[in-house]
Amino acid sequence: MVTEYKKSGVDLDKIKELHSIEASIITSTYKRTILGAGHYSGVIELNGMKIAIHVDGVGTKTLLAKKAGRYKEVGVDCVAMNVNDLISIGAIPQALVDYIALEEPSEKIVSGVIQGIVEGAKEAEIDVVGGETAVMKDVVNGFDLSCTAIGVVEELKTGNNVVPGDVIIGLSSNGVHANGFTLIRRLLDQNRLSWEDWEAELLKPTRIYVKPLLEVLDLIKAAGHITGGSFSKLRRITNYSLDLHLPEPPPIFKAVEEAGVPHDEMYRVFNMGVGMVLFAEKDNVEEILRRTNPYCPAQIIGKVESETGKIKVHTYKSQFLYL
Incomplete structure (x- = not known):
């Protein structure tokens, strides 16, 4: 199936194949590993302490930051993409290091990115303990950015105890976050999406x-950070069938769809307004909503069903699709 994302240069099926190849190779190193490749973060046990580790970047959103001359937002993004994956398995984030690769030395880029990393770190209440900056003119276009973060785990939340009848709760996103930008840039380059109209919205940090x-x-019982691959990421948590009824998305997603991305593909690429998904027993839902809503809007978006293998998504257009 040729999708708009694939036309842009990103083949999600091929990426999954690469992940599988990588996972099969690295398992031979496992000595302390208690949660390896395939979940939101890896976990090792060291002297009785469970330590989680994750590495991530902000993808080609850096190119839009360069286009706008604004770099602080992607610094926040980079922190978010790491700490959100750590907390998804129940790891409490503790610290991170950053890596900035530059086409050429730029104080504006470095200072802007670091300001954003510090802002994100303060929000997540973690330490920034160092990093690395490299200049690689023949490799990098503008700049690239990634972070590695660690956390500590008392109780893993991997979804092993998710059962039919459990309720699925969605926490709202802050927009597009930091994935799908190869597709969005294609729409911008083809003048199918207006940069002038959507610049501020597209640069909002995760x-x-x-x-x-x-x-x-x-x-x-579990949490799922909705990033690349969208709601298919929930397969990391359970193989039970999931029945999702998603709310109407923010205007930016409608604009992207109107620019020529098929409705079903939108739900395979983007978070569509739901950035984090929680799994819980029915009796705990009311208290979860009470505790989370002061931080960001939260609502029930579905349930876990008895059969296995399907994620059924009901969209705001009264359509449904299987992931």
């Missing part, structure tokens, strides 16, 4: 979900 999740770790 919402950091650490504080709301810390409020409810004792009440949830």
Whole structure:
């Protein structure tokens, strides 16, 4: 199937194949690993302590930051993409290091990015303990950015105890977050999406979900950060069938769809207004909503069903699709 995302240069099926190849190779190194490749973060046990580790970047959103001459937002993004994956498995984020690769030395880029990383770190209440800056003119276009973060785990939240009848709760996103930008840039380049109309919205940083999740770790069974691959990421948590009824998305997603992305593909690429998903017993839902809503809007978006293998998504257009 040739999708708009594939036409842009990103083949999600091929990426999954690469992940599978990588996972099969690295398992031979496992000595301390208790949660390896395939979930939101890896976990090792060291002297009785469970330590989680994750690495991520902001993808080609850096090119839009360069276009706008604004770099602070992607610094926040980079923190969010790491700490959100840590907290998804129940790991409390502690610290991170950054890596900035530059086409040429730029104080404006570095200072802007670091300001954003510091802002995100303060929001997540973690330490920035160092980093690395490299200049690679023949490799990098503008700049690239990634972080590696660590957390500590008392109780893993991997979804092993998710059962039919459990309720699925969605925490709202802050817009597009930091994935799908290869497709969005294609729409911008082809003048199918207006940069002037959507610049501010597209540069909004990924919402950091650490504080709301810390409020409810004792009440949830699992959490899923919705990034690349969208709601298919929930397969990391359970193979039970999921029945999702998603709310009407923010205007930016409608604009992207109107620019020529098929409705079903939107739900395979973007978060569509739901950036974090929680799994919980029915009896805990009311308290979870009470604790999370002060941080960001939250609502019930579905349930876990008895059969296995399907994620059914009901969209705001009264359509449904299977992931």
